[in-house]
Amino acid sequence: MKQERIGVYVCHCGSNIAGTVDVGQLSSWAADALEKRGVVVARDYKFMCSSLGQELIKSDIVELSLTRVVVAACSPHLHEKTFRTACQQAGLNPYLMEMVSLREHVAWVHSDKALATQKAKALISGAVERVALHEPLDPISVPIEATTLVVGAGISGIQAALEIADAGQKVVLVEREPSIGGHMAQLDKTFPTLDCSACILTPKMVTVGSHPNINLLTWSEVEAVDGFVGQFTVTIRKKARYVREDVCTGCGICMEKCPSKLIDQVYEAGLGYRSAIYRPFPQAIPKYPVIDKANCIYFQRGKCKACQLFCPTTPNAIDFEQEDQILQLTVGNIILATGYDLFDARRIPQYGYGRLANVFSSLEFERLCNAAGPTEGKILLRDGVSQPESVGIIHCVGSRDRNYNNYCSAICCMQSLKFAHLVKERTGAKVTNFYIDIRTPYKDYDEFYQHVLQEKVEFVRGRVAEVTDAARRPGEEGKLIIQVEDTFIGKQRRIPVDMVILSAGIEPRHDSKEVSRKFGISCNGSGFFTELHPKLDPVATMSKGIFIAGCAQGPKDIPASVVQGAAAAARVLGTIQQKSLDLEPVLAQVIDQKCSGCRICSNLCPFNAIGFDLERQISTINPALCQGCGTCVSACPSHAISGTQFSTEQILAQLHGLLAESFNGNGARTQSPAFSQAELV
Amino acid sequence: METLNAEQLNFEPVVVGFTCNWCSYRAADLAGMSRAKYPANIRLVRFMCSGRLDPVFIMKALKGGADGVLITGCHPGECHYLEQNYKALKRFKLLRRMLSQFGYEPERVQLVWASAAEGTYLAHQISRVVEEIRALGPLHRASDTPSFELIGDAQLQEATV
Numbered sequence: 113m114k115q116e117r118i119g120v121y122v123c124h125c126g127s128n129i130a131g132t133v134d135v136g137q138l139s140s141w142a143a144d145a146l147e148k149r150g151v152v153v154a155r156d157y158k159f160m161c162s163s164l165g166q167e168l169i170k171s172d173i174v175e176l177s178l179t180r181v182v183v184a185a186c187s188p189h190l191h192e193k194t195f196r197t198a199c200q201q202a203g204l205n206p207y208l209m210e211m212v213s214l215r216e217h218v219a220w221v222h223s224d225k226a227l228a229t230q231k232a233k234a235l236i237s238g239a240v241e242r243v244a245l246h247e248p249l250d251p252i253s254v255p256i257e258a259t260t261l262v263v264g265a266g267i268s269g270i271q272a273a274l275e276i277a278d279a280g281q282k283v284v285l286v287e288r289e290p291s292i293g294g295h296m297a298q299l300d301k302t303f304p305t306l307d308c309s310a311c312i313l314t315p316k317m318v319t320v321g322s323h324p325n326i327n328l329l330t331w332s333e334v335e336a337v338d339g340f341v342g343q344f345t346v347t348i349r350k351k352a353r354y355v356r357e358d359v360c361t362g363c364g365i366c367m368e369k370c371p372s373k374l375i376d377q378v379y380e381a382g383l384g385y386r387s388a389i390y391r392p393f394p395q396a397i398p399k400y401p402v403i404d405k406a407n408c409i410y411f412q413r414g415k416c417k418a419c420q421l422f423c424p425t426t427p428n429a430i431d432f433e434q435e436d437q438i439l440q441l442t443v444g445n446i447i448l449a450t451g452y453d454l455f456d457a458r459r460i461p462q463y464g465y466g467r468l469a470n471v472f473s474s475l476e477f478e479r480l481c482n483a484a485g486p487t488e489g490k491i492l493l494r495d496g497v498s499q500p501e502s503v504g505i506i507h508c509v510g511s512r513d514r515n516y517n518n519y520c521s522a523i524c525c526m527q528s529l530k531f532a533h534l535v536k537e538r539t540g541a542k543v544t545n546f547y548i549d550i551r552t553p554y555k556d557y558d559e560f561y562q563h564v565l566q567e568k569v570e571f572v573r574g575r576v577a578e579v580t581d582a583a584r585r586p587g588e589e590g591k592l593i594i595q596v597e598d599t600f601i602g603k604q605r606r607i608p609v610d611m612v613i614l615s616a617g618i619e620p621r622h623d624s625k626e627v628s629r630k631f632g633i634s635c636n637g638s639g640f641f642t643e644l645h646p647k648l649d650p651v652a653t654m655s656k657g658i659f660i661a662g663c664a665q666g667p668k669d670i671p672a673s674v675v676q677g678a679a680a681a682a683r684v685l686g687t688i689q690q691k692s693l694d695l696e697p698v699l700a701q702v703i704d705q706k707c708s709g710c711r712i713c714s715n716l717c718p719f720n721a722i723g724f725d726l727e728r729q730i731s732t733i734n735p736a737l738c739q740g741c742g743t744c745v746s747a748c749p750s751h752a753i754s755g756t757q758f759s760t761e762q763i764l765a766q767l768h769g770l771l772a773e774s775f776n777g778n779g780a781r782t783q784s785p786a787f788s789q790a791e792l793v
Numbered sequence: 794m795e796t797l798n799a800e801q802l803n804f805e806p807v808v809v810g811f812t813c814n815w816c817s818y819r820a821a822d823l824a825g826m827s828r829a830k831y832p833a834n835i836r837l838v839r840f841m842c843s844g845r846l847d848p849v850f851i852m853k854a855l856k857g858g859a860d861g862v863l864i865t866g867c868h869p870g871e872c873h874y875l876e877q878n879y880k881a882l883k884r885f886k887l888l889r890r891m892l893s894q895f896g897y898e899p900e901r902v903q904l905v906w907a908s909a910a911e912g913t914y915l916a917h918q919i920s921r922v923v924e925e926i927r928a929l930g931p932l933h934r935a936s937d938t939p940s941f942e943l944i945g946d947a948q949l950q951e952a953t954v
């Protein structure tokens with residue numbers, strides 16, 4: 113083995129280190145005692161990180177042909193980059209430098225100078241042995257494909273797609289429903305300003321539909337994702353619409369003529385009807401309908417084709433022979449904006465949703481209010497004719513509740529206040545809101561609450577125990593009775609109303625865990641996607657090149673969803689602009705000859721970085737996916753995985769150095785360690 | 794325990810501490826910045842993640858002269874690499890069982906979770922662990938031949954997966 117030429121640099125950090133550690137003794141000891149281990153120079157200096165300190169190291173690297181450097185100063189979290197750069201500037205590979213944290217881990221935490229100096233020696237000795245085994249590494253540079261995939265075209269996905277497309281870059285926008293728009297397309301008015309949801313959303317949808325940089329794939333789903341940042345290969349299934357997009361004019365005659373009518377559970381939240389050939393709403397983007405095969409009479413019974421008969425286009429736009437298309441695309445970055453599902457209020461049987469006719473869910477109420485909805489915006493009871501004279505709105509349904517979801521759904525308070533206002537404005541009915549706390553942070557939200565208070569909406573604080581139609585007192589007959597403990601007066605109350613609205617919470621998509629697995633990111637316990645950092649990196653994920661936005665990341669309102677969509681787009685544009693990305697070369701590698709093909713490692717990797725080469729029957733690690741945690745290295749029974757910058761040899765060498773020095777001069781210890789460098793190999 | 798002999802009386806244990814880059818190493822940094830004091834008997838080694846913890850490292854450390862080992866990492870659920878610290882926890886439990894099977898006090902190997910914000914907490918835990926190991930006395934005596942030689946790498950690996 114060739115002897116390395118190692119330089120050791122001990123920093124005084126003014127008196128920060130020098131006050132507790134005998135730095136002079138340390139450097140002369142290192143030059144002397146560690147000479148046989150390759151140390152050719154050891155210096156101490158007042159401020160190693162200063163430009164003069166760095167110069168000292170740089171000129172030694174050049175003049176003394178150093179091949180390794182140990183800097184004993186502060187924490188690597190502070191100055192590793194500084195000293196790596198210095199080495200690089202002097203022509204030494206930056207990964208051939210190792211730091212010892214003398215300041216944070218020795219000087220600042222110990223008081224006895226002799227003991228602190230002894231410990232410092234042990235640490236330096238460990239670093240010297242370790243650094244000798246370091247290998248030069250180069251950052252892995254991956255080219256960034258400029259096209260971005262956005263999954264989910266609710267408001268946050270739309271925002272992300274538009275930001276990127278407007279910046280001149282290509283976007284593939286995949287939406288599983290026949291139209292883009294997401295939940296926002298179902299809403300009537302939006303708090304706190306009460307703008308009409310469609311009025312602010314539709315223009316954006318139209319822009320998406322006609323944007324030259326957006327390849328819009330609705331009625332489509334991502335089936336598989338391979339590869340890594342810069343070069344993801346995605347497989348997309350474009351489901352057969354049975355309608356030719358190149359000829360359909362979107363006139364809608366087919367939908368009128370289709371004899372198969374069914375309840376629309378998605379867009380109309382179960383309140384309205386649609387036909388088997390449908391588009392969810394008139395302003396749908398794209399305008400082409402889809403045939404829902406399961407409910408199409410022709411597909412089920414072989415006869416009908418009414419749509420085809422009435423379609424006015426030539427050639428006919430209806431094509432029963434159409435098949436699913438499988439597309440394979442390469443994209444550089446991915447943004448997941450798959451949104452949320454509404455909490456299913458049937459899960460709380462005592463609230464009677466699904467059993468008591470006049471208990472409505474929040475989304476049903478949005479459709480009731482909506483001028484384009486099933487009642488043309490009239491707030492009516494389930495019979496479709498009578499107006500309620502009294503309405504109870506229950507907050508936090510399924511949220512902040514140990515039995516369902518512990519978290520706060522963030523939007524229900526404001527949404528309930530919005531409902532109270534709309535009921536008052538449109539029907540003049542008596543409105544009572546049942547709440548646990550009113551949560552109205554953010555701009556103009558509390559002002560909205562104050563406004564609703566002035567409208568004489570009543571507020572009862574207490575969690576509702578039950579909604580029932582069992583009348584017990586005069587005045588309760590034919591009504592829904594809300595049973596609640598009013599916690600202000602400490603009494604049980606029964607409040608009869610005509611209509612109950614349940615402000616159901618926001619839940620992760622039912623398939624969010626599956627989706628997260630497909631894209632190699634993680635979910636929290638509830639199923640919301642996990643961000644890289646909850647405060648400082650809210651739209652990135654642990655998987656490089658995969659970003660998240662909107663309610664898929666956690667409950668939030670429209671402004672926050674838009675902000676995240678734009679933020680994710682900005683992050684993506686940043687990487688596209690760089691054209692390539694440098695990845696840390698600290699990662700695991702399979703030593704082909706040693707791998708037995710047992711595949712124990714592959715299940716342990718949290719990033720699905722470990723694949724299997726069927727031909728050679730060995731595991732392979734994708735350097736762009738590996739984040740270098742090292743778990744597989746310690747798990748491989750054949751010692752077939754090595755880690756750059758964390759190999760077993762390097763760690764054992766460090767331990768050896770550390771322990772060897774722990775006994776020198778420590779009078780208390782008699783026995784010398786049984787652990788010799790020779791054993792390591 | 795037998796009565797203390799001279800060797801034990803002025804016994805300064807050597808404890809090797811394994812830290813992960815993201816939480817516990819930063820906790821140690823913060824302990825420094827907060828000037829929280831702990832005994833100089835501990836020597837910290839940095840991994841990227843506690844999931845890198847190989848039982849071989851612990852056994853070699855004990856064999857090589859350490860009197861105890863402290864394993865640290867991010868709190869469960871907070872591992873930078875999602876959940877690798879659960880694997881560390883599993884390995885730790887197996888290792889402890891093995892230690893007692895070989896006749897050594899399992900308390901020589903300890904586990905502490907510390908977030909990057911828990912500098913003072915980590916300092917207290919280090920002090921506690923050092924004192925507990927001091928109380929156990931030296932692992933190696935002149936008369937001892939450490940029986941760790943008995944544990945082959947194969948057995949260690951079983952504990953790893």
Ligand SMILES: Cc1cc2nc3c(=O)[nH]c(=O)nc-3n(C[C@H](O)[C@H](O)[C@H](O)COP(=O)(O)OP(=O)(O)OC[C@H]3O[C@@H](n4cnc5c(N)ncnc54)[C@H](O)[C@@H]3O)c2cc1C
Nearest residue numbers: 264266267268288294295302303450451452662663669670
């Ligand atoms: C009753 C109610 C009233 C509300 N009122 C207001 C209000 O007044 N003001 C306000 O600010 N906020 C309001 N909100 C909140 C608002 O709905 C959300 O903040 C917003 O819609 C979130 O947008 P998003 O894009 O994150 O999700 P979504 O709107 O859920 O969009 C997600 C999209 O992704 C698609 N998708 C899902 N999974 C996949 C997949 N695997 N592949 C492809 N596509 C997929 C979905 O089909 C959908 O189109 C209200 C919410 C409710 C329930």
Ligand code: SF4
Nearest residue numbers: 707708710711713748
């Ligand atoms: S654990 Fe080791 S031997 Fe088994 S497949 Fe992975 S690399 Fe190969």
Ligand code: SF4
Nearest residue numbers: 717738739741742744
């Ligand atoms: S080091 Fe960690 S991230 Fe890299 S391949 Fe191994 S287990 Fe996966």
Ligand code: FES
Nearest residue numbers: 813866867872873
């Ligand atoms: S990163 Fe700290 S335990 Fe995994």
